[in-house]
Amino acid sequence: MTQKVLLDIRNLTANVAGIEILKGIDLTIGAGEVHAIMGPNGSGKSTLAKVLAGHPSYEVTGGEVLFDGKNLFDLAPEERARAGVFLGFQYPIEVPGVTNSSFLRMAYNTVQGARGKDELDPLEFDDYVQDKLKLLDMDPAFLERSVNEGFSGGEKKRNEILQMAILEPTIAILDETDSGLDIDALRIVANGVNQLRNADNAVLLVTHYQRLLNYIVPDYVHVMDDGRIIKTGGKGLALELESRGYDWVADEYRARHAA
Amino acid sequence: MSSTALQNLVNQPYRHGFVTDIEADVVPKGLSEDVIRLISHKKNEPQWLLEFRLQSYRHWLMMAEPTWPNVKYPRIDFQDIIYYAAPRPKKKLNSMDEVDPELKRTFEKLGVPLHEQKALAGVAVDVIFDSVSVTTTYKQRLAEVGIIFCSFSEAVRDHADLVRKYLGSVVPNTDNYYAALNSAVFTDGSFCYIPKGVRCPMELSTYFRINTQESGQFERTLIVAEEGSYVSYLEGCTAPKFDTNQLHAAVVELVALDDAQIKYSTVQNWYAGDEQGVGGIYNFVTKRGLCKGVNSKISWTQVETGSAITWKYPSCVLLGDNSTGEFYSVALTNHHQQADTGTKMVHIGRNTRSTIVSKGISAGQSNNSYRGLVKISAKADGARNYSQCDSMLIGDRCGANTFPYIQVQNNSAQVEHEATTSKIGEDQLFYFAQRGVGTEEAVSMIINGFCRDVFTQLPMEFAVEATKLLGLKLEGSVG
Numbered sequence: 001m002t003q004k005v006l007l008d009i010r011n012l013t014a015n016v017a018g019i020e021i022l023k024g025i026d027l028t029i030g031a032g033e034v035h036a037i038m039g040p041n042g043s044g045k046s047t048l049a050k051v052l053a054g055h056p057s058y059e060v061t062g063g064e065v066l067f068d069g070k071n072l073f074d075l076a077p078e079e080r081a082r083a084g085v086f087l088g089f090q091y092p093i094e095v096p097g098v099t100n101s102s103f104l105r106m107a108y109n110t111v112q113g114a115r116g117k118d119e120l121d122p123l124e125f126d127d128y129v130q131d132k133l134k135l136l137d138m139d140p141a142f143l144e145r146s147v148n149e150g151f152s153g154g155e156k157k158r159n160e161i162l163q164m165a166i167l168e169p170t171i172a173i174l175d176e177t178d179s180g181l182d183i184d185a186l187r188i189v190a191n192g193v194n195q196l197r198n199a200d201n202a203v204l205l206v207t208h209y210q211r212l213l214n215y216i217v218p219d220y221v222h223v224m225d226d227g228r229i230i231k232t233g234g235k236g237l238a239l240e241l242e243s244r245g246y247d248w249v250a251d252e253y254r255a256r257h258a259a
Numbered sequence: 260m261s262s263t264a265l266q267n268l269v270n271q272p273y274r275h276g277f278v279t280d281i282e283a284d285v286v287p288k289g290l291s292e293d294v295i296r297l298i299s300h301k302k303n304e305p306q307w308l309l310e311f312r313l314q315s316y317r318h319w320l321m322m323a324e325p326t327w328p329n330v331k332y333p334r335i336d337f338q339d340i341i342y343y344a345a346p347r348p349k350k351k352l353n354s355m356d357e358v359d360p361e362l363k364r365t366f367e368k369l370g371v372p373l374h375e376q377k378a379l380a381g382v383a384v385d386v387i388f389d390s391v392s393v394t395t396t397y398k399q400r401l402a403e404v405g406i407i408f409c410s411f412s413e414a415v416r417d418h419a420d421l422v423r424k425y426l427g428s429v430v431p432n433t434d435n436y437y438a439a440l441n442s443a444v445f446t447d448g449s450f451c452y453i454p455k456g457v458r459c460p461m462e463l464s465t466y467f468r469i470n471t472q473e474s475g476q477f478e479r480t481l482i483v484a485e486e487g488s489y490v491s492y493l494e495g496c497t498a499p500k501f502d503t504n505q506l507h508a509a510v511v512e513l514v515a516l517d518d519a520q521i522k523y524s525t526v527q528n529w530y531a532g533d534e535q536g537v538g539g540i541y542n543f544v545t546k547r548g549l550c551k552g553v554n555s556k557i558s559w560t561q562v563e564t565g566s567a568i569t570w571k572y573p574s575c576v577l578l579g580d581n582s583t584g585e586f587y588s589v590a591l592t593n594h595h596q597q598a599d600t601g602t603k604m605v606h607i608g609r610n611t612r613s614t615i616v617s618k619g620i621s622a623g624q625s626n627n628s629y630r631g632l633v634k635i636s637a638k639a640d641g642a643r644n645y646s647q648c649d650s651m652l653i654g655d656r657c658g659a660n661t662f663p664y665i666q667v668q669n670n671s672a673q674v675e676h677e678a679t680t681s682k683i684g685e686d687q688l689f690y691f692a693q694r695g696v697g698t699e700e701a702v703s704m705i706i707n708g709f710c711r712d713v714f715t716q717l718p719m720e721f722a723v724e725a726t727k728l729l730g731l732k733l734e735g736s737v738g
Binding site: 055092097110 | 692
């Protein structure tokens with residue numbers, strides 16, 4: 001049985017404010033896989049995540065991305081979300097006056113509607129969301145607070161994973177979900193992500209640090225530098241990066257390409 | 260989620276733009292003592308009221324049009340306005356069945372639920388159609404508890420003593436340019452009297468509507484709440500679409516005696532002009548409440564979404580000790596609309612309290628100003644005020660201003676003022692989009708969240724209407 005390809009990125013280039021950030025990304029993600037992208041600051045990791053989700057500040061200048069066999073760039077950002085592309089934000093946005101419960105329910109019902117499934121009324125949704133809250137060890141009182149307003153860094157990140165749990169995406173792109181988390185919160189968040197994994201979905205982790213990968217074990221680790229993926233390896237590569245830093249990978253890459 | 264998407268969202272055509280074809284009894288354009296005498300005569304008014312009008316008019320002649328508001332418009336030619344237009348009543352109306360079907364269809368188009376639904380909802384509606392009250396429902400049920408709720412003309416006829424006692428007692432006929440004009444030429448409006456100790460058993464509701472083209476509207480509303488009484492009053496406004504600007508200069512006076520409470524809620528959706536800023540209502544209104552008795556309370560809640568220009572400051576004069584004034588406002592401007600609105604809280608009595616919550620939303624090329632005065636006079640020991648003024652900008656061609664005036668003459672006062680400005684930005688919309696939520700729903704949700712503190716003050720059915728209205732007004736505006 002050949003494994004199904006969920007996301008196929010081919011020679012993707014992208015600009016922000018006229019400056020080229022992505023300089024030709026190739027990456028194939030199959031169903032059931034976890035990929036991690038690591039790399040120094042400014043290497044383009046977060047840009048890749050935002051381009052895939054369709055952030056309006058980023059301009060795709062070349063290449064293509066197939067999601068489930070279809071051209072991802074034919075879809076507006078909200079259509080991508082409804083089709084099953086999820087971005088866990090590095091800096092989740094605050095929405096004063098809008099309760100988490102109404103925000104989550106609106107998102108859920110919109111995505112459900114697009115999948116041809118029934119929407120849930122507030123009471124039904126409450127039942128649904130309570131189980132998801134337990135998954136992330138969150139207090140139900142949190143549902144009545146305004147979206148991300150006054151949340152600690154850890155609460156915001158947990159809220160992102162809660163949204164992932166509620167929307168059940170096909171591909172979850174988690175942009176530095178580990179930053180700002182203490183070790184207990186990291187374990188809870190990682191545990192939540194692991195429980196959401198199955199044979200039909202995939203996870204793309206964008207991270208600086210190896211420690212997240214102790215809890216969410218990747219099938220592949222990619223190193224990004226200067227807008228390109230310069231090395232791909234297994235989970236062992238992350239440990240090697242932790243001890244040796246990134247420079248040696250860049251040196252290897254330059255040596256290879258100078259030849 | 261381009262800026263075009265946002266623009267399309269705000270640029271929805273006005274849905275209430277149609278003219279009802281009813282014969283109108285129109286006094287020729289222009290203003291003079293003769294016109295005022297004619298209006299007074301047509302309305303069979305007593306001599307004292309004619310004197311009140313003439314005195315107001317003579318004072319108005321000596322006044323200058325105010326130029327301090329942060330709004331721009333061509334000079335108004337007061338001789339080019341029709342000051343009196345009334346649908347010709349064929350006979351006296353006793354029930355809704357007798358109302359002109361054309362008129363009823365108009366209200367249906369507007370979605371004014373005047374029929375049984377309204378009865379079930381427990382709302383009495385005093386319908387004002389081009390200055391003259393056409394029908395008043397529930398008068399009887401209210402009369403059982405001694406409440407008077409009728410058109411201003413009827414009040415002048417049947418309750419002259421009350422009208423004479425309170426007319427101009429809160430807003431003197433010399434108060435300001437437009438109040439003086441209104442006092443000279445007002446045609447009709449609403450009168451409400453809640454006797455001692457009575458809690459009004461239903462929300463009182465009035466729908467105002469301008470119909471005859473180029474007829475200025477000069478409404479007069481007077482609400483008196485006797486000792487220990489309570490009333491909640493709803494005012495809703497929609498107007499049909501015209502290309503010439505129409506002046507609307509109303510005066511609303513509220514009087515609350517000892518331990519009385521008045522809650523006055525407005526949803527204002529007059530025609531705002533088209534996308535280029537042509538046409539629309541000039542809404543120059545004086546609204547003021549007098550907390551005359553001890554422990555009295557007056558609350559203003561307004562949702563202002565219409566008019567080409569809005570110039571109004573629903574205010575509270577806190578005269579009675581321990582009295583409370585509240586002002587909750589949402590003002591939304593789009594396209595070329597201009598709003599200069601806010602409140603005045605004048606603390607005179609001891610331990611008086613006031614709360615101001617103002618939410619301004621600007622979209623398109625509109626300009627939205629909050630202007631508010633908090634005055635603590637020398638004898639107002641222990642007075643407290645809390646003000647919160649938040650502005651939200653949609654797009655980058657609109658403006659928001661805050662002009663808070665604070666005058667404190669008593670050292671024991673506590674006055675707090677908070678202000679914020681925010682913008683519906685790309686990142687916020689992207690966050691919603693990434694959760695599957697499109698721009699329109701996102702904007703509507705963000706705006707409703709922003710306005711929540713005010714909407715929770717509105718009676719339930721108004722809150723629903725206001726929420727829908729904001730969504731409608733902003734369709735196409737965010738991008």
